[in-house]
Amino acid sequence: MGAAVGIGIGLGYYLDRKLGTAPWLLLFLSVCGLAAAGRALARLIRRLQKPLDDEGKGGPG
Template sequence: MAKSRGLYELLKLSSLGLEMGAAVVIGLLMGVWLDRQFSTEPWLTLLFLGFGFAAAVKAVVRALRKGIFADENDAPEE
């Protein structure tokens, strides 16, 4: 069972890279779209690009918390 759990973790973590990139892209596209709506170039683009980066980092933090520390008792406190 331990071996197959390792495989799940591997596949879960392998999805992380694409999710990070996708978060940045989605943030950028949302920013560009909102800038066009309110004609406030380039501020909302920059803001949402920052949100995208933050979402990417958050995905990593979440995966680490759920994945690696899932079975351990020494999971970091919230």
């Protein structure tokens, strides 16, 4: 998850310096990295929560 943010920041910084577009690509790719990390975190939470949900289906509350 941290890698997605780091890659977004690094790539954005590099492209901004190369293309002279500072800070727009850095900001855009940072947000994309944060979104990717959030999506991965949501997927992880769903995967970890599934066994807990399955335990509750076996019998009365």
